[in-house]
Amino acid sequence: MHRISDLVGRRFKEGATGPEEWDCWGLAVEIFRRFGIELPDYRLNCETVAGGFAENRGEWLRCAGEIPVPALLVFTTQGICDHIGVYLGAGKFIHAHESAGVVIARTDHIFWKKRIEGYYVPGWLP
DSSP states (O other): OTTTGGGTTOEEOTTOBSSSEEOHHHHHHHHHHHTTOOOOOOOOOTTTHHHHHHHTGGGEEEOOSSOOSSEEEEEESSSSEEEEEEEEETTEEEEEETTTEEEEEETTSHHHHTTEEEEEEETTOO
16 A cells, blocks of 8 residues: 555546546556556546547456456446546555545445446556
8 A cells, every 4th residue: 555645635637647636547557557567548538438448458357366456447337437446455446536536445335346347457467
């Protein structure tokens, strides 16, 4: 958690990539970078994350079994994949959300649990 604690509490802003404001994809790119993994910058805002992720889904591997840290956590909140978080282990994830900014939440929370589409890792890593 020490790698990400400075991000918690930052504001949400559509299209923002930090350091003071983040959207969900920009935050995911930054967190993976802090773990030494470069993600493609699809330049997506939260409303188009579904299209960008779907177009590039072949680059990602869906996790089965134990979920590694970090893993991309994809949510379906409006009938399409439209939100991204990063799994941190122990049932927790971090994400940038319009109503709360950057927060750590639980995957078993009633709102998020039923909206999890899947966990993914970059398929281009060894």
